[in-house]
Amino acid sequence: MIIKQLSVFVENKKGKLASITETLANNDVDISSLALADTTDFGVLRIIVDKPDVAYRALTEAGVVVKITDVVAVAMDDVPGGVSGALNVVSENNINIEYVYACVGKTQGKALMVIKPEELERAEAVLYQAGYGKISPADIYRI
Amino acid sequence: MILNPQMECMPREEIKKLQSERLVWQVKRMYEKVECFRNRMDEKGLKPEDIHGVEDLSKLPFSYKSDLRDYYPYGLFAEPLSDIVRVHASSGTTGKRIVVGYTENDLKIWAECFARMLAAFDVTKEDIIQVSYGYGLFTGGLGAHGGGEYMGCTVIPMSSGNTQLQIQTMVDFGATVLCCTPSYALYLGEEVEKMGVKDQLKLKVGIFGAEPWTESMRKEIEAKLGLKACDIYGLSEILGPGVSGECEYQEGMHVWEDHFIPEIIDPDTGEVLPEGSTGELVFTTITKEGFPLIRYRTRDICSLNYEPCKCGRTHVRMRKPTGRSDDMLIIRGVNVFPSQVEEVLLKVSGDSITPNYQIVVDRVNNNDTFDVNVEMSEKLFADDVKSVERVEGMITEKLRSALGIGAKVHLVNPNTIKRSEGKAKRVIDNRKLV
Ligand SMILES: [Zn+2]
Numbered sequence: 001m002i003i004k005q006l007s008v009f010v011e012n013k014k015g016k017l018a019s020i021t022e023t024l025a026n027n028d029v030d031i032s033s034l035a036l037a038d039t040t041d042f043g044v045l046r047i048i049v050d051k052p053d054v055a056y057r058a059l060t061e062a063g064v065v066v067k068i069t070d071v072v073a074v075a076m077d078d079v080p081g082g083v084s085g086a087l088n089v090v091s092e093n094n095i096n097i098e099y100v101y102a103c104v105g106k107t108q109g110k111a112l113m114v115i116k117p118e119e120l121e122r123a124e125a126v127l128y129q130a131g132y133g134k135i136s137p138a139d140i141y142r143i
Numbered sequence: 144m145i146l147n148p149q150m151e152c153m154p155r156e157e158i159k160k161l162q163s164e165r166l167v168w169q170v171k172r173m174y175e176k177v178e179c180f181r182n183r184m185d186e187k188g189l190k191p192e193d194i195h196g197v198e199d200l201s202k203l204p205f206s207y208k209s210d211l212r213d214y215y216p217y218g219l220f221a222e223p224l225s226d227i228v229r230v231h232a233s234s235g236t237t238g239k240r241i242v243v244g245y246t247e248n249d250l251k252i253w254a255e256c257f258a259r260m261l262a263a264f265d266v267t268k269e270d271i272i273q274v275s276y277g278y279g280l281f282t283g284g285l286g287a288h289g290g291g292e293y294m295g296c297t298v299i300p301m302s303s304g305n306t307q308l309q310i311q312t313m314v315d316f317g318a319t320v321l322c323c324t325p326s327y328a329l330y331l332g333e334e335v336e337k338m339g340v341k342d343q344l345k346l347k348v349g350i351f352g353a354e355p356w357t358e359s360m361r362k363e364i365e366a367k368l369g370l371k372a373c374d375i376y377g378l379s380e381i382l383g384p385g386v387s388g389e390c391e392y393q394e395g396m397h398v399w400e401d402h403f404i405p406e407i408i409d410p411d412t413g414e415v416l417p418e419g420s421t422g423e424l425v426f427t428t429i430t431k432e433g434f435p436l437i438r439y440r441t442r443d444i445c446s447l448n449y450e451p452c453k454c455g456r457t458h459v460r461m462r463k464p465t466g467r468s469d470d471m472l473i474i475r476g477v478n479v480f481p482s483q484v485e486e487v488l489l490k491v492s493g494d495s496i497t498p499n500y501q502i503v504v505d506r507v508n509n510n511d512t513f514d515v516n517v518e519m520s521e522k523l524f525a526d527d528v529k530s531v532e533r534v535e536g537m538i539t540e541k542l543r544s545a546l547g548i549g550a551k552v553h554l555v556n557p558n559t560i561k562r563s564e565g566k567a568k569r570v571i572d573n574r575k576l577v
């Protein structure tokens with residue numbers, strides 16, 4: 001399913017990352033997943049939270065540059081080969097993947113993964129057809 | 144040695160008389176020949192007959208660098224092109240170009256002005272001058288060249304670049320005088336040390352200008368090249384190198400007052416300041432034929448010293464400029480205005496608001512560093528690292544093509560650039576140049 005992810009610009013300076021998670025905590029926002037892509041100068045922090053809109057507002061008010069990006073969340077069996085199975089489905093359908101990361105927890109015995117494909121809706125569709133079942137938003141945002 | 148004692152040591156009363164005569168002549172001919180000047184005079188309700196001498200100088204209208212752009216290319220020339228024998232232009236790295244022109248007589252005067260400084264340091268026709276300023280539209284190369292030839296020296300028209308060959312030439316040709324920018328002199332000095340050829344050099348004097356430099360740089364250049372380092376000042380709008388230069392006592396630069404009248408004004412009000420004050424330097428060219436200017440605002444901040452000099456020359460000495468009255472920065476010899484940076488950022492942001500930015504300039508190992516911090520915005524930000532790097536790269540590239548020099552661009556968090564009284568401090572210049 002397609003979910004909302006927050007992409008946050010982070011300068012590579014001491015304490016910047018901590019101040020972001022602190023802002024979220026102060027606004028009663030739960031982080032279910034967090035991944036950082038960085039260079040020596042800056043990083044892009046990607047977070048999945050239970051209340052994306054609240055988080056967006058809180059971070060913007062705190063002077064942080066943040067964007068809401070749509071990504072695909074996939075639930076899969078927590079067994080060896082589970083991740084590559086889902087990724088293969090996407091690439092076999094000639095959909096490029098920009099990035100991918102795993103979520104921290106599990107839901108209903110399944111592992112969760114976040115994929116940013118070039119064609120969002122088509123990626124979701126092919127995954128669904130391949131048997132990667134629907135999951136409810138609550139499951140993802142509240143792992 | 145004093146090249147032209149009659150002029151250089153003229154009693155001050157006589158200088159004033161000479162300047163008055165020449166000013167009256169210049170105002171009259173410019174009123175006839177230069178539209179921009181005539182309009183400014185008319186706006187003030189002034190006629191050439193109202194100007195009787197230097198005491199009336201402050202009545203005259205100012206001229207500005209923007210005039211040179213507005214009347215590009217030949218609109219400010221006071222002689223027909225048939226009498227203009229050469230033009231020079233600013234390098235074109237900063238916005239629009241400016242063009243200046245010289246008659247044959249102008250070139251003679253320029254050469255003499257430069258040569259006066261050579262003579263002050265006992266450079267004679269026996270000397271061999273290596274001119275390592277760039278030749279071309281820039282006034283440095285040909286300006287020094289003309290001065291050397293005027294003295295009857297042997298001139299090596301080396302131009303800038305190719306450091307190994309520069310040093311080899313100095314050694315092989317037995318150069319005794321070096322003309323270049325101070326930063327290049329220092330670089331040459333470092334290379335000479337590396338090559339271990341200092342004892343093969345015959346250099347005794349170096350004439351360095353065209354960019355700001357410090358006393359500690361002077362000492363370093365002198366130690367590395369084994370010469371006496373001298374400071375020369377000039378700007379192409381007025382002449383080129385040689386508007387003023389140090390004498391053997393090196394306590395300020397004598398402004399050649401038989402050709403240029405300097406004034407120090409308050410850059411905000413335009414009022415002439417009392418003798419000895421620090422303010423904006425303004426020049427009036429009283430002998431220039433091809434491209435004369437009245438009360439030209441240099442934007443350089445300095446002071447004038449009318450006290451008699453130990454050398455016997457009576458012409459006023461100007462202190463090395465300590466800054467600018469506008470916000471222009473000179474970085475690696477290139478003029479940079481914060482407004483140019485702002486323009487680039489505005490274009491890149493695709494927004495009607497310029498992203499908040501800050502320019503940080505420093506000098507590390509005698510090289511200028513130039514960093515531009517830009518506050519990140521939602522418009523500039525994208526979800527992946529590559530796009531952010533692309534934005535950084537695009538800003539860097541656009542700055543390079545707009546300014547002519549490279550800057551290091553850093554995207555920073557919003558609201559992290561310090562603001563003073565609500566307005567961000569745009570420029571931090573950490574170079575200690577005084
Ligand atoms: Zn002197």
